[in-house]
Amino acid sequence: VKAERFPVSGRRIILRAKPNGLPKAEDFACETAAVSEPGTGQILVRVDWLSIDGFMAGRLKDQANYAPGVGIGQTMQAFGVGRVVLSGTEHFTVGDYVYGPFGMCEWALMEASPEVKKLDPSLGPPRLHLGMLGISGWTAYVGLFNVGVVRPGETVLVSAAAGGVGAVAGQLAQIGGARAVGIVGSEEKVALATSKFGYAAAISRHDSDFSNRLSAACPNGIDVYFDNTGGAIYDNILDRMNIHGRIVVCGRMANAALADSRQDIGPRDHNDILVKRLRKQGFIVTDYSSDFDRITRTLAALRAEGRLVLPEDIAEGLPNAPGALVRLLRGENLGKQLVRIGTET
Amino acid sequence: VKAERFPVSGRRIILRAKPNGLPKAEDFACETAAVSEPGTGQILVRVDWLSIDGFMAGRLKDQANYAPGVGIGQTMQAFGVGRVVLSGTEHFTVGDYVYGPFGMCEWALMEASPEVKKLDPSLGPPRLHLGMLGISGWTAYVGLFNVGVVRPGETVLVSAAAGGVGAVAGQLAQIGGARAVGIVGSEEKVALATSKFGYAAAISRHDSDFSNRLSAACPNGIDVYFDNTGGAIYDNILDRMNIHGRIVVCGRMANAALADSRQDIGPRDHNDILVKRLRKQGFIVTDYSSDFDRITRTLAALRAEGRLVLPEDIAEGLPNAPGALVRLLRGENLGKQLVRIGTET
Numbered sequence: 001v002k003a004e005r006f007p008v009s010g011r012r013i014i015l016r017a018k019p020n021g022l023p024k025a026e027d028f029a030c031e032t033a034a035v036s037e038p039g040t041g042q043i044l045v046r047v048d049w050l051s052i053d054g055f056m057a058g059r060l061k062d063q064a065n066y067a068p069g070v071g072i073g074q075t076m077q078a079f080g081v082g083r084v085v086l087s088g089t090e091h092f093t094v095g096d097y098v099y100g101p102f103g104m105c106e107w108a109l110m111e112a113s114p115e116v117k118k119l120d121p122s123l124g125p126p127r128l129h130l131g132m133l134g135i136s137g138w139t140a141y142v143g144l145f146n147v148g149v150v151r152p153g154e155t156v157l158v159s160a161a162a163g164g165v166g167a168v169a170g171q172l173a174q175i176g177g178a179r180a181v182g183i184v185g186s187e188e189k190v191a192l193a194t195s196k197f198g199y200a201a202a203i204s205r206h207d208s209d210f211s212n213r214l215s216a217a218c219p220n221g222i223d224v225y226f227d228n229t230g231g232a233i234y235d236n237i238l239d240r241m242n243i244h245g246r247i248v249v250c251g252r253m254a255n256a257a258l259a260d261s262r263q264d265i266g267p268r269d270h271n272d273i274l275v276k277r278l279r280k281q282g283f284i285v286t287d288y289s290s291d292f293d294r295i296t297r298t299l300a301a302l303r304a305e306g307r308l309v310l311p312e313d314i315a316e317g318l319p320n321a322p323g324a325l326v327r328l329l330r331g332e333n334l335g336k337q338l339v340r341i342g343t344e345t
Numbered sequence: 346v347k348a349e350r351f352p353v354s355g356r357r358i359i360l361r362a363k364p365n366g367l368p369k370a371e372d373f374a375c376e377t378a379a380v381s382e383p384g385t386g387q388i389l390v391r392v393d394w395l396s397i398d399g400f401m402a403g404r405l406k407d408q409a410n411y412a413p414g415v416g417i418g419q420t421m422q423a424f425g426v427g428r429v430v431l432s433g434t435e436h437f438t439v440g441d442y443v444y445g446p447f448g449m450c451e452w453a454l455m456e457a458s459p460e461v462k463k464l465d466p467s468l469g470p471p472r473l474h475l476g477m478l479g480i481s482g483w484t485a486y487v488g489l490f491n492v493g494v495v496r497p498g499e500t501v502l503v504s505a506a507a508g509g510v511g512a513v514a515g516q517l518a519q520i521g522g523a524r525a526v527g528i529v530g531s532e533e534k535v536a537l538a539t540s541k542f543g544y545a546a547a548i549s550r551h552d553s554d555f556s557n558r559l560s561a562a563c564p565n566g567i568d569v570y571f572d573n574t575g576g577a578i579y580d581n582i583l584d585r586m587n588i589h590g591r592i593v594v595c596g597r598m599a600n601a602a603l604a605d606s607r608q609d610i611g612p613r614d615h616n617d618i619l620v621k622r623l624r625k626q627g628f629i630v631t632d633y634s635s636d637f638d639r640i641t642r643t644l645a646a647l648r649a650e651g652r653l654v655l656p657e658d659i660a661e662g663l664p665n666a667p668g669a670l671v672r673l674l675r676g677e678n679l680g681k682q683l684v685r686i687g688t689e690t
Contacts, residue, residue, distance in 0.1 A: 058620075066588075066620045066621075066622075227615070230613060230615040230616075231613075234613065234615070235607075243411075249615050249618045249619045250619070251619070252615055252616055252619060255615075255616065261612070261613075261615070261616030262580075262612040262616075263612075264612060264613045264615070264616075265610060265611065265612055265613070266610065266611075266613050267606070267607040267608075267609060267610055268575060268576075268579065268606075268609045268610070268611050268614075269613075269614075270572070270575040270579070270594050270597055270600075270606070270609070270627075271575075271597055271600065271606030271607075271609075272627075273594045273625060273626070273627040274594045274595070274596070274597060274627035274628075274629075275403075275411045275627070275629075276411075276627065277411075277626075277627045277628055277629055277632065278626070278627055279624065279625070279626040279627075280618060280624070280625040280626070281618070281622075281623070281624040281625070281626075282615075282617075282618040282619035282620070282621065282622045282623055282624075283619075283622055284619075284620075284622055287622065
């Protein structure tokens with residue numbers, strides 16, 4: 001099957017230098033490269049939207065991670081949604097909306113592997129599959145309910161509460177009958193978290209009275225800490241964890257600037273873990289992929305009922321993708337950070 | 346019911362001063378006090394044996410713990426076994442063998458609460474209920490199978506592997522089809538762990554080549570780390586944990602000398618917990634008390650088959666109980682540390 005116009009070249013974002021601390025836009029370059037026609041078993045995707053996520057910082061480091069990193073000169077990794085424009089496989093048809101690890105590029109030549117998923121347009125605009133109906137939504141759901149085992153009446157504390165995952169987590173915790181409290185990076189986000197994301201209370205981590213405000217916001221202690229950041233704030237939270245509490249280790253945004261996470265030094269937590277019988281557990285959302293279809297339908301139904309929202313922070317055009325990542329890692333985004341590549345809404 | 350001779354006084358060990366660092370024998374005093382006759386609902390117990398356990402260090406600190414601490418002038422806490430000599434309740438008969446939190450004393454006046462348990466003499470000598478058939482055995486069993494969820498073929502690493510809990514844990518891990526590797530405090534204990542406690546390999550934490558020996562002893566990585574010590578050795582172990590590994594936080598012997606466990610400083614472990622999807626969980630064995638009868642029968646059957654042993658390190662006489670605690674916290678004991686109070690075997 002052939003599309004009407006075949007592009008001979010397209011832009012992509014490559015890694016120019018390993019970041020020293022937090023990545024900067026100058027660590028990346030935008031270059032134009034020829035795009036090949038798909039061979040047998042391959043598809044060519046016109047990328048419409050990219051998702052910008054915290055895990056990307058880890059892919060830029062030399063330290064071992066759960067997935068391979070990005071080498072110098074390679075296309076920066078990213079998940080995206082787009083349309084199939086050429087197909088060398090019966091599994092995809094030209095015009096299909098798809099989601100996959102396309103990387104930061106305008107055109108992606110992909111193997112038709114299980115990593116590339118056909119989207120159901122009836123659930124909403126395709127870009128929702130990068131946020132509320134995709135990684136952000138799945139991560140919030142799995143972290144709260146599969147890993148944290150949140151129960152009605154419990155207090156759930158979420159860090160990075162105004163980010164893509166945190167915004168969904170606050171709403172889902174409340175939908176699950178719990179009381180959600182958020183930690184955010186600015187007073188502007190405090191207002192957003194409490195007015196839009198279902199948080200009963202929110203506190204800026206820069207608040208000079210952080211410790212007392214945290215106590216006031218959690219009068220019954222903390223049953224589940226959904227940790228998107230790590231870092232020094234953890235010690236303060238450990239103090240307030242209830243017996244049999246759960247600490248869900250979802251992200252390490254506070255370490256994004258460190259070359260090696262072992263530079264993040266603090267008191268070892270064994271005493272609190274033991275005395276309070278805490279369970280601290282890390283998770284990678286893709287380990288739960290067999291559950292994604294069910295979770296997606298649940299989230300789409302909540303959205304249709306108007307019970308779940310996720311504001312988007314949109315950067316325009318592929319060349320602005322590195323800047324969007326820098327914004328995210330600095331905590332400057334409000335809601336789900338996306339990059340619009342094409343003209344699709 | 347009256348015993349033939351009623352003692353008018355008995356010795357007990359009281360706390361004289363809060364320890365500064367590791368407790369010393371001089372922090373305690375042995376005094377003689379009058380013993381009252383039991384009132385209604387009470388029993389008087391002649392204590393035969395005391396158990397010396399790592400958790401006692403925590404009871405001497407000001408820091409919050411899962412159980413109340415010992416105040417100046419109070420009897421030092423300890424579990425023991427003994428015989429009922431006077432009973433003011435129908436639940437106990439003179440001559441019953443009992444287990445309970447009698448404290449460091451020769452005669453214990455106790456309420457007939459669920460904390461005091463009648464022992465089944467058919468299972469073995471009563472003192473076994475302080476070790477293999479008691480807290481040491483229960484802790485090893487619950488930590489491995491309820492919390493660590495050890496499975497056949499996995500590698501289990503145990504710290505303080507020649508202590509009471511560690512000795513049972515090594516044998517039970519092997520009985521459960523896993524491969525047990527021990528960390529101990531001396532070369533003498535290396536030999537004991539591998540010859541007596543079922544460990545496939547053991548390493549002294551003082552070994553100058555510790556890191557390489559640990560790698561060699563765990564060629565397939567570590568699936569479960571049964572941590573009785575905490576402390577700096579943890580960072581080394583974290584490196585070798587396998588994906589989906591479990592860290593069972595059972596004790597903090599390495600912190601026994603610290604006034605506050607927050608003085609135990611090191612890299613925060615969030616990166617490894619996340620990337621490897623580890624589960625780190627603390628437990629207090631008494632939370633599993635509904636399972637103790639079943640576990641005790643299992644352990645007694647293994648003992649009867651000759652598949653489970655636990656050497657005892659015996660201090661003679663109540664005045665030597667503080668010294669036995671000091672020995673334990675210095676790691677100088679070999680096997681289960683007991684104090685013989687009476688003449689019972």
